[in-house]
Amino acid sequence: MSASTTLIACWLGLAVLSFASVQLGSAGATLLMVCAVLLAALGKAWLIADGFMELRHAPPMWRWLILSWPVVMAAGVLLALSVSL
Amino acid sequence: MSTSLELTLRPDASPTRHLPGDLAMWFFILAELTVFALLLLTFAVAQALQPQLFHDGRQFLDSSTGLALTLSLLTSGLFAALAQEQVRQAQARRGAWLLLAALLSASVYVWLKLGEYSHLANSGLGMEHNTFFTLYWILTGFHFVHVLLGLVILSWLAERCRQGAYGPGNCSALESGVLYWHMVDLVWVLLFPLVYVLN
Numbered sequence: 001m002s003a004s005t006t007l008i009a010c011w012l013g014l015a016v017l018s019f020a021s022v023q024l025g026s027a028g029a030t031l032l033m034v035c036a037v038l039l040a041a042l043g044k045a046w047l048i049a050d051g052f053m054e055l056r057h058a059p060p061m062w063r064w065l066i067l068s069w070p071v072v073m074a075a076g077v078l079l080a081l082s083v084s085l
Numbered sequence: 086m087s088t089s090l091e092l093t094l095r096p097d098a099s100p101t102r103h104l105p106g107d108l109a110m111w112f113f114i115l116a117e118l119t120v121f122a123l124l125l126l127t128f129a130v131a132q133a134l135q136p137q138l139f140h141d142g143r144q145f146l147d148s149s150t151g152l153a154l155t156l157s158l159l160t161s162g163l164f165a166a167l168a169q170e171q172v173r174q175a176q177a178r179r180g181a182w183l184l185l186a187a188l189l190s191a192s193v194y195v196w197l198k199l200g201e202y203s204h205l206a207n208s209g210l211g212m213e214h215n216t217f218f219t220l221y222w223i224l225t226g227f228h229f230v231h232v233l234l235g236l237v238i239l240s241w242l243a244e245r246c247r248q249g250a251y252g253p254g255n256c257s258a259l260e261s262g263v264l265y266w267h268m269v270d271l272v273w274v275l276l277f278p279l280v281y282v283l284n
Contacts, residue, residue, distance in 0.1 A: 011163040018155045025282030037278045044274040052166045052267045058104045069118045073275045080129035084136040
């Protein structure tokens with residue numbers, strides 16, 4: 001697969017996950033829905049980091065450093081919101 | 086500062102791992118992500134403390150607009166990444182056109198966001214209205230400033246590309262600028278569900 005095709009595939013994945021997160025968000029305000037929306041966001045962050053930012057070819061330290069940011073954010077948001085649900 | 090960081094991992098196969106762009110840009114991105122992390126977590130904690138207030142505040146936001154904002158930013162990111170790929174294949178002129186497309190797509194984001202800001206301000210939902218809108222304006226406003234800076238960077242890169250300043254062995258500055266733009270995307274994919282979706 002050429003680099004350009006990979007990038008377009010990443011964009012398609014990002015678009016599908018964006019539509020999915022809006023649909024999930026309108027389906028209700030349960031902990032399961034929050035988890036699903038955050039998982040979609042994590043998928044999008046991974047596509048941007050590994051696809052657009054090319055971190056899949058980067059030294060592992062930098063890859064994990066950047067990929068850990070959305071994971072920490074999603075965990076923090078889930079922890080905070082689970083209190084109010 | 087070095088232009089690219091390359092590490093040799095295994096001498097037999099897949100020999101090099103490459104960090105695109107300037108190393109300084111990666112440290113800048115880490116610093117920016119740290120600041121955005123504080124803002125995003127503040128928003129989430131405030132929502133946990135005042136869930137009804139945030140639920141009511143979110144009723145004034147349109148998730149369809151949020152989705153359109155997301156798609157315009159992501160499409161702009163795709164064009165920027167494709168431009169970088171073209172320059173690496175010695176197609177600088179084509180890269181310049183793709184950067185122009187990235188700029189146009191990002192302009193859609195700016196236009197939509199300004200419409201949203203204008204609508205909220207005219208409805209009396211300014212920064213001082215309540216906690217939700219204080220955090221909404223600070224968080225999205227801070228991100229919006231980054232988008233505006235990104236437009237300046239993309240314009241500069243497009244012009245330099247048009248002049249033939251970048252090529253296959255000389256595109257570290259282009260990679261750094263494009264990385265900044267992807268960082269703006271990365272922040273948005275967490276900001277969007279938190280502000281628009283997670284009721």
